Amino acid sequence: MHRRRHPVENSNHLKNIVDDAASITAVVKAAMSQTDNPRLKEILDALVDHGHAFLKQVKLTDEEFEKGLDFVRAVGLACNDKHNEVVLLADVLGLSTLVTLLNNSDASGRTPGALLGPFYRGDSPKYANGECIACANSPGSPLFVNGRVLNTKGEPVANAKVDVWQASPVGLYENQDSSQPDKNLRGHFYTDSEGRFTCKSVRPAGYPVPTDGPVGVLLESQNRHPFRPAHLHFVIIAEGYATLVSQVFADDSEHLHSDVVFGVNRRLVGTFERHDHGTGPRQEVDRPYYTLDYDFVLAEGTPTYPTPPIK
Known part of the structure; x- marks a missing residue:
């Protein structure tokens, strides 16, 4: 007989694992916590806080996210020596x-x-x-x-x-x-x-x-x-x-x-x-x-x- 395995809960060595949309912001900021430059850390922490809050507010769909990424890529490709x-x-x-x-x-x-x-x-x-x-x-x-x-x-x-x-x-x-x-x-x-x-x-x-x-x-x-x-x-x-x-x-x-x-x-x-x-x-x-x-x-x-x- 095989014993059914259950997910490990509340384990300390899994403290930086993402469980849901509510937990990912803290996990991402923890990953960036060793940033040496304090001003850069402040900016990136705020970027993650507000960026994640924006996605939650508008409830961005997978399709919309892909379109957004395509748009950002197109903006980069449109740059040249004479135009930014x-x-x-x-x-x-x-x-x-x-x-x-x-x-x-x-x-x-x-x-x-x-x-x-x-x-x-x-x-x-x-x-x-x-x-x-x-x-x-x-x-x-x-x-x-x-x-x-x-x-x-x-x-x-x-x-x-x-x-x-x-x-x-x-x-x-x-x-x-x-x-x-x-x-x-x-x-x-x-x-x-x-x-x-x-x-x-x-x-x-x-x-x-x-x-x-x-x-x-x-x-x-x-x-x-x-x-x-x-x-x-x-x-x-x-x-x-x-x-x-x-x-x-x-x-x-x-x-x-x-x-x-x-x-x-x-x-x-x-x-x-x-x-x-x-x-x-x-x-x-x-x-x-x-x-x-x-x-x-x-x-x-x-x-x-x-x-x-x-x-």
Whole structure:
């Protein structure tokens, strides 16, 4: 006669065996408990806690899990030297902006941060104040930018490097548009003793984020448009101050209230004032033009240089 064997219960040497959905989280965290880096351990523990809670909340099916894995794989395969689909996914889910807000929001009065974006280049040409970053044959309405860089006490910050770049009037950056000259619509300036800088360009247009990959499919499934409102990018670097990575949005831009990457902050909305030919501060301009006046406020800290997201 064979003796029936029963499962061993409450055995100490089986304490890290998974019994059910309620027990797996503790087992996984126990397996990671020897992580040397305390910050990494904190992050991974929280990731497991919230990730497991998410799966339990939505009661994810096997089929849905497989589809999710296929989607993640497709996101990775869509990346190349000129495009990062992973960053785009983080953008449209609001993750990128949330991290920016967590790391750039305080009560000091400094200008809010915004996304660096995928088209930043760290080697923009240097221009003297007042010069134009648009090549001679660039279409579009002229735009004159008058800016000041201040500290949180309202004092001017002299010799700050102001790096600016933008999309063209058709919504394309030069490093995604072979018809534009190299480094068109980008350049850097230095503030004078009063913290001022000026530059000329053309008014930027809003544009869609890439939709030819899995993130585009995701947006379509959510009935969301892929557009960003018109804006200028800025990176401002000065000795003794934390680097500011930000954007200034056109106040009359379409999609200002529905930015696909959730990047619009009320304090980053600037007035793009239109002037008819022969009127306003630039009466010599032979066609209608725009002006933007904006003050940037830096907080004390250590300056750093951002890394371009793509090659």
